[in-house]
Amino acid sequence: MPNENNSCLKASGLTKVFGIGRQKCVAVDHVDLDLCETEVVSIVGESGSGKTTLAKMLLGLINPTEGEVYFLGKKRDISTQKKKREYWKNIQAIFQDPYCSYNTFNKIDTVLLDCIHMRGGRKLPRADKLRLMAEACSFVNLKFEELTNKYPFELSGGQMQRLMIARIFLLKPKILLADEPTSMIDACSRATILDMLMQLRNEIGMTVIFITHDIGLAYYVSDTVYIMERGKFVEYGSADDVILNPRQPYTRRLISDVPKIHEAWDLSTV
Amino acid sequence: MFEMAEVMLEVRELTTKYITRFREDIYAVDHVSLKVEEGKSLGIAGESGCGKSTLALSLMGYYFAPLHYMSGEIIIDGRNITGMKPDDIRKSILGTEIAYIPQSAMNALNPTQKVIHFIEDVFQAHDPYKSKKEIYEFATGAFDTLGLPAEVLQKYPVELSGGMKQRTVIAVSVLLYPKVLIADEPSSALDVTSQKMVIKMLKNLMEDGFIKSMIFITHELPLLYNVTDDIMVMYAGQIVEKGTAKEAVFDPLHPYAKGLMGSIIVPESGLREIKLTAIPGVPPNLKNPPCGCRFAERCKYAIPECTAISPAMQEVDGGRAYRCIFSEKELREAYLREIHIREAAKNAK
Numbered sequence: 001m002p003n004e005n006n007s008c009l010k011a012s013g014l015t016k017v018f019g020i021g022r023q024k025c026v027a028v029d030h031v032d033l034d035l036c037e038t039e040v041v042s043i044v045g046e047s048g049s050g051k052t053t054l055a056k057m058l059l060g061l062i063n064p065t066e067g068e069v070y071f072l073g074k075k076r077d078i079s080t081q082k083k084k085r086e087y088w089k090n091i092q093a094i095f096q097d098p099y100c101s102y103n104t105f106n107k108i109d110t111v112l113l114d115c116i117h118m119r120g121g122r123k124l125p126r127a128d129k130l131r132l133m134a135e136a137c138s139f140v141n142l143k144f145e146e147l148t149n150k151y152p153f154e155l156s157g158g159q160m161q162r163l164m165i166a167r168i169f170l171l172k173p174k175i176l177l178a179d180e181p182t183s184m185i186d187a188c189s190r191a192t193i194l195d196m197l198m199q200l201r202n203e204i205g206m207t208v209i210f211i212t213h214d215i216g217l218a219y220y221v222s223d224t225v226y227i228m229e230r231g232k233f234v235e236y237g238s239a240d241d242v243i244l245n246p247r248q249p250y251t252r253r254l255i256s257d258v259p260k261i262h263e264a265w266d267l268s269t270v
Numbered sequence: 271m272f273e274m275a276e277v278m279l280e281v282r283e284l285t286t287k288y289i290t291r292f293r294e295d296i297y298a299v300d301h302v303s304l305k306v307e308e309g310k311s312l313g314i315a316g317e318s319g320c321g322k323s324t325l326a327l328s329l330m331g332y333y334f335a336p337l338h339y340m341s342g343e344i345i346i347d348g349r350n351i352t353g354m355k356p357d358d359i360r361k362s363i364l365g366t367e368i369a370y371i372p373q374s375a376m377n378a379l380n381p382t383q384k385v386i387h388f389i390e391d392v393f394q395a396h397d398p399y400k401s402k403k404e405i406y407e408f409a410t411g412a413f414d415t416l417g418l419p420a421e422v423l424q425k426y427p428v429e430l431s432g433g434m435k436q437r438t439v440i441a442v443s444v445l446l447y448p449k450v451l452i453a454d455e456p457s458s459a460l461d462v463t464s465q466k467m468v469i470k471m472l473k474n475l476m477e478d479g480f481i482k483s484m485i486f487i488t489h490e491l492p493l494l495y496n497v498t499d500d501i502m503v504m505y506a507g508q509i510v511e512k513g514t515a516k517e518a519v520f521d522p523l524h525p526y527a528k529g530l531m532g533s534i535i536v537p538e539s540g541l542r543e544i545k546l547t548a549i550p551g552v553p554p555n556l557k558n559p560p561c562g563c564r565f566a567e568r569c570k571y572a573i574p575e576c577t578a579i580s581p582a583m584q585e586v587d588g589g590r591a592y593r594c595i596f597s598e599k600e601l602r603e604a605y606l607r608e609i610h611i612r613e614a615a616k617n618a619k
Contacts, residue, residue, distance in 0.1 A: 046461050046462070046463050047432075047461040047464075141550075156318075156319075157318075158318075186317055186318040186489040187489045187490055187491065187530075187533050187534075187535075188317045188489070188529075188530060188533050188548060188549060189317075189318075189548070190533065190535070191532070191533040191535075191546040191547070191548035192548040194546065195546065195548065213461040213462055214462065214535070215462075215537045216535040216536045216537040216538075216541070217535055218537075219537045219541055219542065220535050220541055220542065220546070239542070240542075243537050244539050253463075254462065254463075255537050257462040257463050257465070257466045258462050258492075258536065258537055259469075259490070259492040259493045259495070259496045259536070260492060260496075260536045260537070260538055261491075261492050261495050261496075261519060261520075261534065261536055261538075262536070262538050263538060265496045267466065267469065267470045267473065270463070270466050270467050270470055
């Protein structure tokens with residue numbers, strides 16, 4: 001559990017309300033979150049429970065209606081574009097749909113080169129930049145020679161998602177927010193991608209926030225699991241606690257909804 | 271004597287290919303044979319790019335460019351449909367004999383028309399003399415049996431949630447009582463709760479008498495294990511393992527099937543202790559597939575002969591079969607040896 005010194009990202013009373021009047025919809029409702037460094041956290045919930053809205057607020061892509069985000073013990077300030085850029089050096093995201101995550105007009109070299117520039121490597125000699133890019137690609141089992149002069153849409157979904165991880169490898173952020181990183185990828189590549197993410201985490205020691213609806217995946221990767229229902233956390237604790245001894249009926253339902261192989265899957269409960 | 275179950279769909283040595291715009295042949299389904307009996311469901315597993323969806327398309331006997339028929343036979347309930355004209359197939363086979371739910375089926379609903387209109391279209395294609403009232407009454411009854419509210423009929427697709435759209439499409443596809451239903455990844459775009467509802471509905475279809483047999487395609491093995499009776503594993507256009515669901519998940523013989531089972535993630539105790547093992551590499555390019563065993567390149571147990579001899583399906587007693595040059599005994603020994611090595615490494619730690 002985090003203490004004063006190693007708190008990495010903290011949110012207190014974070015709220016987001018969409019719409020006004022009768023159409024008011026509270027997507028995230030006074031959520032408190034405290035992550036310490038190098039922790040792996042999962043936020044699990046059904047679709048519509050506000051997971052992605054919370055993620056976007058933590059990233060600073062949308063403004064919270066209420067509440068504050070603290071980064072490294074200080075209040076986060078992203079009032080100007082310059083400050084936002086500074087903040088994004090420390091927090092990066094992988095999104096659900098790899099096909100929409102890239103700028104279609106940029107070649108893969110440019111994608112990776114941008115990351116090096118963002119880390120202040122603009123003045124590096126070209127040979128060094130190439131070496132860094134090749135290193136990043138080999139970390140995710142891609143061949144850099146085959147990728148140069150290609151556009152992202154020429155890759156398969158799994159390869160795109162791996163290239164995303166290569167970006168993170170170059171950027172070395174403090175926090176990585178992975179929003180359903182494997183939901184559009186088949187089961188075999190999923191294991192590869194999860195392993196790569198975990199290896200990367202061990203290598204550069206970042207905090208990882210996993211957002212997923214698959215509770216099995218959350219159990220496999222994370223130390224702490226937060227269960228989200230209708231914009232609120234209903235249960236949280238260490239992964240073993242929450243998944244093996246769930247207290248809330250909602251958590252129990254989420255677990256029972258996932259097909260299992262050793263235990264019977266009860267279909268009568270929907 | 272007990273009665274033999276009737277065979278609903280039988281496919282013998284079916285081969286189909288894609289012809290690309292560069293005039294290259296891609297054999298995405300290569301000598302596939304399968305049999306589905308009445309009241310049974312068959313699951314097809316495999317990585318993306320292994321030809322699962324192409325197999326589903328080929329099974330209907332309705333080919334359109336770039337997919338072309340090469341050889342083999344398709345027999346639906348005793349009726350050989352190979353060589354039928356596409357128009358005849360569309361009129362007398364699709365929908366009534368065999369129904370297909372494609373991967374993104376929920377996007378197939380026309381956003382500008384109500385669901386009932388879509389159903390009227392389906393009926394009118396097969397029986398032009400049915401009145402709108404009759405269709406409406408029939409659809410209401412069917413939706414009721416399937417556990418869908420009748421209001422859905424009067425709604426536009428945008429008013430329905432993803433899970434509801436998917437269930438509507440499934441309901442529409444079985445309205446003409448097809449003998450075989452092919453469901454291609456029917457739940458991959460849904461969250462776990464909607465997925466469960468869709469699966470429950472699919473499982474009930476057979477009990478309610480809407481369909482007689484089902485083919486279910488997905489890459490999610492836990493799901494396949496819970497839904498189907500038999501599982502076939504596909505790799506690079508070929509069937510590499512065939513067996514009951516239990517055998518295929520807990521005791522796979524083919525190294526590829528073994529590898530697939532190593533990537534299962536389920537929220538059960540003990541998951542965190544296992545390290546997921548992904549199969550390295552990617553499936554071969556089917557433009558010019560490797561001449562020997564197609565899996566040899568990625569196989570841990572491959573020996574030089576593997577790349578030279580193309581293995582045939584080996585039958586094991588109990589209706590199982592696998593495609594590998596090793597015998598069952600040799601494979602089992604190899605797997606045991608691996609477990610021993612892993613345990614020794616664990617103890618050494």
